[in-house]
Amino acid sequence: AQTVTQSQPEMSVQEAETVTLSCTYDTSESDYYLFWYKQPPSRQMILVIRQEAYKQQNATENRFSVNFQKAAKSFSLKISDSQLGDAAMYFCAYRNPNTGNQFYFGTGTSLTVIP
Amino acid sequence: GAVVSQHPSRVICKSGTSVKIECRSLDFQATTMFWYRQFPKQSLMLMATSNEGSKATYEQGVEKDKFLINHASLTLSTLTVTSAHPEDSSFYICSARDWSSETQYFGPGTRLLVL
Numbered sequence: 300a301q302t303v304t305q306s307q308p309e310m311s312v313q314e315a316e317t318v319t320l321s322c323t324y325d326t327s328e329s330d331y332y333l334f335w336y337k338q339p340p341s342r343q344m345i346l347v348i349r350q351e352a353y354k355q356q357n358a359t360e361n362r363f364s365v366n367f368q369k370a371a372k373s374f375s376l377k378i379s380d381s382q383l384g385d386a387a388m389y390f391c392a393y394r395n396p397n398t399g400n401q402f403y404f405g406t407g408t409s410l411t412v413i414p
Numbered sequence: 415g416a417v418v419s420q421h422p423s424r425v426i427c428k429s430g431t432s433v434k435i436e437c438r439s440l441d442f443q444a445t446t447m448f449w450y451r452q453f454p455k456q457s458l459m460l461m462a463t464s465n466e467g468s469k470a471t472y473e474q475g476v477e478k479d480k481f482l483i484n485h486a487s488l489t490l491s492t493l494t495v496t497s498a499h500p501e502d503s504s505f506y507i508c509s510a511r512d513w514s515s516e517t518q519y520f521g522p523g524t525r526l527l528v529l
Binding site: 336341342343344390394396399400401402403404405406407 | 446448450452456457458459460463471505507509511516518520522523525
């Protein structure tokens with residue numbers, strides 16, 4: 300199985316500030332997808348952003364952007380202009396369409412937004 | 415957008431009984447569904463891959479005779495926890511892969527408590 304590592308169990312950010320969540324992964328594949336999911340207290344998994352490994356350009360979705368470093372196998376998430384509603388668990392995930400399409404998740408980062 | 419439902423949302427049962435959890439894709443066909451388990455304050459761990467019309471593929475360490483998976487149609491997969499024990503208490507989440515768009519969607523999860 301692939302491994303996904305999130306080295307920050309907890310992070311906090313002041314409202315309106317920027318925060319970066321780290322993620323590294325291990326794979327020998329060249330074709331795969333990377334994701335950031337948000338899990339609020341309701342436990343529903345919400346897709347934040349997705350990156351295809353073959354794309355060099357970093358994905359962005361409004362206030363959310365990633366820094367994808369394929370050679371370093373690093374995939375960090377930057378949240379700009381943090382809002383109170385951003386507080387949640389954030390999971391980094393890997394998926395390979397050639398080996399079953401299942402997700403492999405990191406251990407998660409709990410993000411607190413300070414008003 | 416595409417929706418995946420799970421039923422029940424929460425269930426309490428006595429030790430030794432069996433519990434069935436349903437995962438349905440509501441407006442798309444899902445040839446593949448995945449079952450995950452999430453313990454409190456932990457990540458999602460893949461249990462098995464459910465393929466329509468064929469046997470499920472279980473991850474290492476997951477007992478296939480204890481966690482029975484049936485994927486009888488393109489919109490329904492069921493997970494049956496047989497002879498449940500308190501250590502089976504967890505949050506069970508399914509995801510469904512839309513074969514036409516290659517996108518996966520997560521269900522809202524089922525909280526199982528075994529007394």
